[in-house]
Amino acid sequence: MKSFMRAFMFSGLVVALVCGVGPAFADAPSVPFKVGMFFDVSVPSGAALGIETRLPRVPWFKLGFAGTYTLAPGIRGNVLIDPIKFPIAPIANIDVGHQFPLTLPGVSNSPDIDFTYCDLQGGIGLGNRDGFRFMIMAGFSYLNGTARNFQRIAFAQNITVSDPHFNAWIPNAKLGFNLLF
Amino acid sequence: MLNWDSIFYSNVRRTNAFSFVSLNRFINMKYIFSALCLSLITSSCMSATLDIDSACSSKALDFPGVPISISNKIGEKTRSVSSKSDMSATLNKIADVADIHVTTATLFIDSESDLSFLHYVRVTIHNDSDESNELVLSDAAFSNQNLPIIVDKDKLATMLRNGPVTMVFTGTGNIPTASTSTTTTFCIGVSAHSSKSIGDISKH
Numbered sequence: 001m002k003s004f005m006r007a008f009m010f011s012g013l014v015v016a017l018v019c020g021v022g023p024a025f026a027d028a029p030s031v032p033f034k035v036g037m038f039f040d041v042s043v044p045s046g047a048a049l050g051i052e053t054r055l056p057r058v059p060w061f062k063l064g065f066a067g068t069y070t071l072a073p074g075i076r077g078n079v080l081i082d083p084i085k086f087p088i089a090p091i092a093n094i095d096v097g098h099q100f101p102l103t104l105p106g107v108s109n110s111p112d113i114d115f116t117y118c119d120l121q122g123g124i125g126l127g128n129r130d131g132f133r134f135m136i137m138a139g140f141s142y143l144n145g146t147a148r149n150f151q152r153i154a155f156a157q158n159i160t161v162s163d164p165h166f167n168a169w170i171p172n173a174k175l176g177f178n179l180l181f
Numbered sequence: 182m183l184n185w186d187s188i189f190y191s192n193v194r195r196t197n198a199f200s201f202v203s204l205n206r207f208i209n210m211k212y213i214f215s216a217l218c219l220s221l222i223t224s225s226c227m228s229a230t231l232d233i234d235s236a237c238s239s240k241a242l243d244f245p246g247v248p249i250s251i252s253n254k255i256g257e258k259t260r261s262v263s264s265k266s267d268m269s270a271t272l273n274k275i276a277d278v279a280d281i282h283v284t285t286a287t288l289f290i291d292s293e294s295d296l297s298f299l300h301y302v303r304v305t306i307h308n309d310s311d312e313s314n315e316l317v318l319s320d321a322a323f324s325n326q327n328l329p330i331i332v333d334k335d336k337l338a339t340m341l342r343n344g345p346v347t348m349v350f351t352g353t354g355n356i357p358t359a360s361t362s363t364t365t366t367f368c369i370g371v372s373a374h375s376s377k378s379i380g381d382i383s384k385h
Contacts, residue, residue, distance in 0.1 A: 150233075159271060161236045168229035 031059045034130070038064055040176020044117055044141055045097055046070030052080070052178050059085070059130065062178070072102035078119075080178070085129045093137055093174070095119035101148065109152035111163070115145025119172050127177075134177045141172040228376040231279065235287075237368040238266040244292075244352060244361040257300060259353045264365055265309070267345040275373045276342060283338040285370035288319055288328040290350075292363040299323040300354035306332070309345045316340060318348065341369070 034054040041047050050066025060083040068074040076097030082089065097119075101112035123137030144167045151161055247258045275281050288304060290296065302323045307315035316336055319328040340346060348367065 158240065158266065159236060159238050159268060161271065162234045164231050164233040166229060166231045168227065170227040170229070 030056050032056065034180045036178055036180035038066070038176060038178035040135070040174050042119070042137075042174035042176070043172045044070070044099065044115075044143060044170065045074065045076055045095065045119070045174075048076055048176070050076070052180070054130070054180055064178070068097060068099070070099065070102060071105065072100050074099040082125055082129050082133065087127060089125050089129070091123055091125040091135060091137065093119065093121040093123075093135075093139075095121070099145070111147040111150045111152055113145060113147050115143045115166075117141050117143045119174075121172065121174055123174070130180055132177060132179050135174065137174040139172055141170050143168045143170065226376065226378045228374070229279070230375075231275070231371075231373040232284075233275075233371040233373075235285075235368045235370055236268060236271060237366055238268060239364060239366045240264045240266065242350070242363045242365055244350070244356075244363050246358040246360045247356045249358050257353050258356045259351060260356050261349055261351040263347050263349045265345055265347050266367060268341050268369070269344050272338070272342045272371070275371065279373035279375035281338060281342075281371055281373045283334040283341070283369050284372045285368075286318075286330045286332065286334060286337060287366075287368045288330060289366040289368075290326050290328065290363050291366070292361060294361045294363075296323070296326070296361070296363070298355045298357060299352045301352070302328060303351045303353075304328060305349045305351075306337070306340065306346050307349075308340055308343045309347055310343070312347075314340075323352070323354070337369070 121137040121139035
């Protein structure tokens with residue numbers, strides 16, 4: 001049990017180190033700028049297809065931008081931290097995205113729901129960090145949005161309801177790959 | 182000895198100092214498994230908050246005038262009028278999936294006529310099914326069309342969810358003989374919060 005707790009604490013430490021090592025490698029050897037593409041399926045983004053760049057000097061740090069689609073289009077930017085050049089390695093990811101208005105299937109007179117979200121994810125990367133990398137991740141998403149035209153839902157006579165705002169923390173999961181050319 | 186450059190940079194030639202054993206130790210599967218477990222445990226619950234700034238019920242009311250027989254008597258007169266509304270279906274729909282709280286309540290009286298004859302207004306509310314249990318919504322001198330709300334919001338939420346309600350407006354002042362057309366608008370702000378684990382969600 002003690003060693004399990006230590007392992008948990010170590011996991012947190014790894015995440016903290018990953019976030020903190022960037023400045024320490026300011027004098028690091030230069031690596032070429034690389035561009036690639038990625039595809040993933042996740043909650044709440046849906047399917048995402050985009051381009052990814054690996055910046056010089058920080059090969060473990062990848063920036064991406066994607067178009068997403070669930071029941072309606074959306075956009076998403078991400079920072080992928082892939083610190084270890086090894087066929088199997090822990091990875092961390094932060095997404096910030098926006099889902100354009102969608103209507104819920106099966107709900108008559110569904111309000112238009114749009115939201116902005118931030119995903120915090122950790123997981124495993126399999127494959128070549130500088131080439132094809134398969135990724136499986138899980139974590140949390142914070143959503144903040146509005147249900148527009150809420151009045152469309154049948155309310156009692158003489159009741160008017162303003163558009164509600166919502167925010168939520170929900171679990172997320174992501175499955176996908178990136179490919180640097 | 183772990184050669185960090187070999188791990189982080191693809192264009193740095195690995196030296197003899199690089200040890201696969203060290204790297205293997207570093208990314209020990211136990212730690213990766215722990216990180217995944219941590220992610221899954223923390224992500225096994227969700228919480229959501231829904232804020233509705235206003236849900237309003239508007240009614241046209243004719244505030245009755247006093248009979249001519251007593252209109253000339255000295256002193257202020259009192260007249261009452263009641264108004265029914267029902268927000269229970271709306272609130273209960275939300276309450277089915279979340280704990281709801283009434284965050285704000287406002288009561289507004291509007292009229293094309295001059296309401297300055299009103300000096301004091303008291304508004305009570307009760308469920309149609311239980312008239313004995315009434316709450317005082319507002320009880321103050323009439324200074325503007327927004328009536329100050331004094332009711333406990335949790336009690337108000339319970340009452341509104343219980344079914345149709347009747348609001349009784351009692352006005353005191355130099356009430357004219359003719360009735361006065363008014364519109365009353367009663368609004369509440371609602372906050373609904375729900376926290377569920379994945380287990381709870383799957384049970385539903």
